[in-house]
Structures are given as C-alpha cells and as structure tokens.
Amino acid sequence: MKKIHINNDDNYATPPNLYEELNKRFNFDFDPCPYNEGEIINDGLKIEWGNSNFINPPYSQKLKEEFVKKGVEEMKKGKVCVFLIPVSTSTKLFHEWIKPNATEIEFLKGRIKFGKLDENGNFYIPLNAKGKEQSGTKDSMIVVFDGRS
Template sequence: MRKIHINNDDNYATPPYFYKELDKRFNFDFDPCPYCEGEVVDGLSIEWGNSNFVNPPYSRKLKEAFVKKGVEEMRKGKLCVFLIPVSTSTELFHDWIKPNATEIDFIRGRIKFGKLDEDGNFYLPLNKHGKTQSGTKDSMVVVFDGRSATL
C-alpha cells in the first residue's frame, strides 16, 4: 500500500488564474482569509465586504467556522464565494451548504494550490521528487448570494 503524505499546513494560496476568473464574474472587494505567512488575519471576528472571496483553511474546525460565518454574512445581504474541498457526506454540507447555497460548482480536476514568495509571487512547492503535485482533495465553488434578498 502506498503511503500518501498529506501536508496539513492551512496556509496555501489560490492560484492567480483561478482567482482572476472568479473575480471577473463576482468583482470581489474583500478576502477574509488572505494568504500570508506568519501574519494572522482573523476573518471570523471582523465584518466582511459586500463581495467576498473565501478560500478558508481546510482544517475541519476553521473551514466549518468560515462557512457558518459566510451564511451569516449572506443573511446580511452580502455575496460570499467559497473555494472549499468537496465533502458532500458531512453535516456541514447537508446542514449549512446545501440549504443556503445559491450555486454549487464542482471543479474538474484538482487545483494546484501554492505559496507566495517574499515578493508576493505565486509558486508551486516541489515534493521530495522535485515535482509539483495537485491538491489531495477535489474542490467546489459554493456561492452564498444574499444580495437579491435585500433588494
């Protein structure tokens, strides 16, 4: 049996091409989970913008907390677009995502999340064999759009 190494580091950046495609459509004005090494931004305790891009940490407790906060922000009339791992058998999916999402898109293939260098340039870390590898999970874009509820 092949052992798969899973890096549980919550600090990975969204590939710029992927973010740009979503930003063209949704015109984001805030990111409560910005990628930053060493610096902590507590997106759970601050007010979010009107159009939010959210790629939360993938550890279970933090991911759940951000999804629940996104639903709260949606109920205030805001747009929250999440990039999260596919986990359709979970309570989070059935109790929070499915009943509140205005759109769910499953991403074909696996996204290669990366890191940012000290100049802010995106790069893909190499594994021990000198190759980049895709994420260990499938991804989905989940949209909570509360804008029409406030019109």
C-alpha cells in the first residue's frame, strides 16, 4: 500500500479565484475562520456571524464538525453560510447535519490547491518534495445553508 503524506496543518488559505467566484454569488460580509498565521483574535465558534458568511473551516474532524453545526445554527437565524469542506458523504456529519439542512451542495471538479499567504499577503501554493505545487488530499464541496428562504 502506498504511504500517503497527510499534512495536519489546519491553516491554509482559499485560492483567491475560488473565493471571488463565490463572493460574486453570495456577497460575503463575514469570515468566521479567516486564514491567520499568528494568534487567533476571534474564535469563530464563540461569536455572532454576519449575514452572508464564507467558511473554509479547519479540516481536523472536531473543528470542522463544530463549524458546520454552528453554520446550521446561524442559518436558522436567517443567515447564509457557504462552506468549502472536504467531501465525506459516508459520515454522520454529512447524513445528520449537512444533507438535511443544506439548501445546495456542489461537488467541485478536481482537487483544490490550497495555499499560504506570504508576509505581503500574496497567495502562494507550497511545493512538495519533488518541487511541484501541492494539491489537496481530498475532493471538496461547497455546502450552502441559506436561511433567507
């Protein structure tokens, strides 16, 4: 069996072109878990979210689940929550929280190349050991919880 390197770093930035495409549709006014290399100032799980939220949560199981559950709570307050998360359709999270509450689920073609931001705020994709840009290790989906309707 081939050994797969899994990077447990939860801190990756969304590719700007993907964010902008979604922002055109949803006009985001808040990000409860923005990319941040330093100390986290606001815990997105403990604060009120905006009216239209973009959420690329940490992919560790516990934090991802907590953010999805918070997104459902915020949707019930009449807000829009747009998640960029890994595809995991066999999980309890998917069947008990995502599928029954989502107003839209879109499976993205190909693997997203998440990145980092340099000291000037420029997006870049880290290179793997062979000098090639790293792709994500999982497929991704956009999950929308739209509480406006």
